[in-house]
Amino acid sequence: MIKVSVVGAKGRMGGNVVNAVNDASDTELALALDAGDDLTRITPDNTDVAVEFTVPSVSLGNVLTLIGQGVDVVVGTTGWTDEKLDQVRAALAQAPRPNQSVFIAPNFAISAVLTDHFAGLAAKYFESAEVVEMHHPDKVDAPSGTAIHTAHTIADARKAAGLAPVPDATETDGGSRGQTVDGIHVHAVRLRGLNAHEEVLLGNPGEQLVIRSDCFDRGSFMPGVLLAVRKVSAHPGVTIGLNNLLDL
């Protein structure tokens, strides 16, 4: 059994993590802490892995504390800059245990991570590629960070393979062709009822490949969080991105 403590346990994501850890057969909940709680209660005696799901303003401090406590950390909070990551790496260099690990993921949905990964593998075999992301209408940014990442993944693969730009004879358009990210057109749909979805379209003469991720609710992150909990300790140092924990 992997002993898991949750930091941010009263938040929406943290609460889901508590339930997922309780439900899985190979993990058990150690401590469920939230703002105001003393993180130094988390120690190697009671905890193998700490899962941190809070807000960007406090996440770095939490992670540094947890490293100092000698436990491995899985981080779901966003907002990581190169400067913050450097601080994490410095802390790990002086960590109490050898080979301590910190894993950070911008997106824990396995379907989303695989969509991005497969888009990168497939891109060089197709003449055309576009990305359509669809989210609930309360989202304030467009397109999603995941869609921008996928566009870059596709563009990088096309460049490495020496592909010409995607064909597009459009002469007159009032904006319907979307945003061009590194040469790849990205479209953002906002629709009540949806949560977080991404569709990658790849086209050749006579054929199309569609790769689509549907994240229907917050529960979509839990299989990825549990996978990170199980694998983080095998990846000493800082690892970013769930794709690095998958056998692909």
Next chain:
Amino acid sequence: MIKVSVVGAKGRMGGNVVNAVNDASDTELALALDAGDDLTRITPDNTDVAVEFTVPSVSLGNVLTLIGQGVDVVVGTTGWTDEKLDQVRAALAQAPRPNQSVFIAPNFAISAVLTDHFAGLAAKYFESAEVVEMHHPDKVDAPSGTAIHTAHTIADARKAAGLAPVPDATETDGGSRGQTVDGIHVHAVRLRGLNAHEEVLLGNPGEQLVIRSDCFDRGSFMPGVLLAVRKVSAHPGVTIGLNNLLDL
């Protein structure tokens, strides 16, 4: 048997019409004419319905001639203005036979016509609505005329029902939200391998309705052309739009 003459028989669409007329059990080909041929060879003796698929620059002249010949006309050529339509109506007022008919359709694909129609019926029951059209990358305009029409259909239905604007909290966007047509966001994908496709997304809390038309090739127009051939004579005067020939 309905006797059908085809004007523009050597063109891509006209050639398909010739084949469709030959294949259907209730139609038979009368004359297959093209540029340079004498349209006055088409008469009520040999022809019940003439199908005109040419180019905008000659279509009006062809239609006026065919009206004068006393046959009903199904027109697939685009580019009809109010002025041109007025000339057609004037010619019909002096036509040799009573109750002569001219039917004009901007889109003969039944799936596309129904998508537009159903979008209009459904629109008032959903908080959100967006249109995504997808075409081959050689198309020079974006979005498609059909998608613009569908956006107006949706917008009109929403206004008639007194709906509020579609919800959209987007604050930062570089163009990914597409073109707004009468308050409805329209997105245009251009992908090698595709032909002409349109998807209407309608959303409420917890649910989505998707209506999608796929026109894989020019053959997609033939069921609609045959339907028009069978029904045109029952609609004296000028009729525009395949939806007016469907029992909906």
Next chain:
Amino acid sequence: MIKVSVVGAKGRMGGNVVNAVNDASDTELALALDAGDDLTRITPDNTDVAVEFTVPSVSLGNVLTLIGQGVDVVVGTTGWTDEKLDQVRAALAQAPRPNQSVFIAPNFAISAVLTDHFAGLAAKYFESAEVVEMHHPDKVDAPSGTAIHTAHTIADARKAAGLAPVPDATETDGGSRGQTVDGIHVHAVRLRGLNAHEEVLLGNPGEQLVIRSDCFDRGSFMPGVLLAVRKVSAHPGVTIGLNNLLDL
């Protein structure tokens, strides 16, 4: 403001109805009752419409009581037989108020109701038609009652139009072609992560029409329940099916 009482308020669906009634701007919650509560507390003084979401074994009794109390009733409980409906009609004939109404719906999701309705309108214009329903893997019956209903809707429309059977040259199959309901092939997918989805595919040479309903969660029923609450009183007697309350 429409005053709404909820019977079965502690159930999963009933609880959602309580929230939806509280959230909507034109409805207000009167009484929220559950098993053991006295339904005669619901009267025309405090309630315009009672919403009944319980279980088949008690629903008929509840509805008869509510009719006797003189309020209109919206019923979401399933399991209605002709015998039960006859009892409801008999009770309405002796109801204390004139023109009392009972509305019963097997499915309150507007997207699902429209999918079925549009499938019926479109069916006669297409050579092929199939139904694919997709649900969570805990569902014990397959295919869904909604999919069976849609297959019958399509089959009826095809018969009325005199269409030939759907084309199918399959000679060898181990069961992959699914269940044939009234001549229409129906397929049932069971997949973790999904809730309740139905896709109708209609095909002609060169074209396809797809109509799809996605019900992501129980919230998908609430727009339909609210619509029924608003319209039930305009339909005296027993009305079955949300399509009868829509302007289609």
Next chain:
Amino acid sequence: MIKVSVVGAKGRMGGNVVNAVNDASDTELALALDAGDDLTRITPDNTDVAVEFTVPSVSLGNVLTLIGQGVDVVVGTTGWTDEKLDQVRAALAQAPRPNQSVFIAPNFAISAVLTDHFAGLAAKYFESAEVVEMHHPDKVDAPSGTAIHTAHTIADARKAAGLAPVPDATETDGGSRGQTVDGIHVHAVRLRGLNAHEEVLLGNPGEQLVIRSDCFDRGSFMPGVLLAVRKVSAHPGVTIGLNNLLDL
């Protein structure tokens, strides 16, 4: 420039290959032969790669002759048994040139090959998996060989990862759950207008991954045939399956 001869040039697929070879900038047509033509006209002097698209009854003989002529061969004809493949290997062992190559593919559509490959990579990360294939209604077998292959790919990946069987609480079903291939449910849709399509659905709590291949027409095979023409010579001996020529 790669010099390509086509065997079966008057067939539907062969004719498409002739056009594709003429259109590509790095290939040129050498000889276009068909039934009755003398295959020994194909020699290393005029041909780098021969593409064989005929029928199973003559394909083995053609391939053995072409090996004897000292050219590399790309084979699109189906119906290869272990016995036939042994004969090809024996012929290659005595081929006039060292390192001669024969490449055989059951499916040249890159989108279909990638769908199968990605399904195999993703399968172990998802609780549920099903396959839906969709074809034109003139196809005589169901499900498609490609869908059966994909089901095995998924099943193998699940077994290797020690996954439990897919969850399925279905108690009553009249056949809608499709055909079970190695524990994976496979559904076959037959619809006029479609050509050859396959959709793999993978599900976890709260999320879905969809991988879909659309082969709209015979042209969908040409990018794969050209890829094989370019890469066959780098794979001495017999190679089966386009996935082995892709960098995945």
